[in-house]
Amino acid sequence: MAGVAAIGAADLVAGFGLAGALVLPAEDPESVLAAWRSLPPDTAVIVLSDAAAEVLRAEPAVRAPDAPLTVVLP
Template sequence: MTHIAAIGERLRVIGLGTVGVVAFPAEDPEAVRAAWRGLPADVGLVIVTPAAAAALGPGPLAGEDPLTAVMPP
């Protein structure tokens, strides 16, 4: 079974845990990149905040595995 993860500012991702999303709060660009590198292998979808998407750049978000979605601002 694949899981869903969320990376970004704590206030934007922590509430997603109530619906089963594994939250990786990351307040600065290095923390975002570390969270991305540390994603478990069974994560199939990663939801990122706009700030996290900017920190990751286009490379990770352009791949097909895991699928990514950017939250609206």
């Protein structure tokens, strides 16, 4: 089954765990990149904080055709 993950500041993404998402708290650019790289292969959707999305904009793997769908929190 495809999974959902959330990456960003702990206070912004913690609640997604209640819905069954894999929560990967990341407070700085290095931890955001580490969280992205640690995603399980079956991840289909990733919820990102605005700060995490900004870090990942330059990451080529995010724009790959087979990359998971990303959604940025408002």
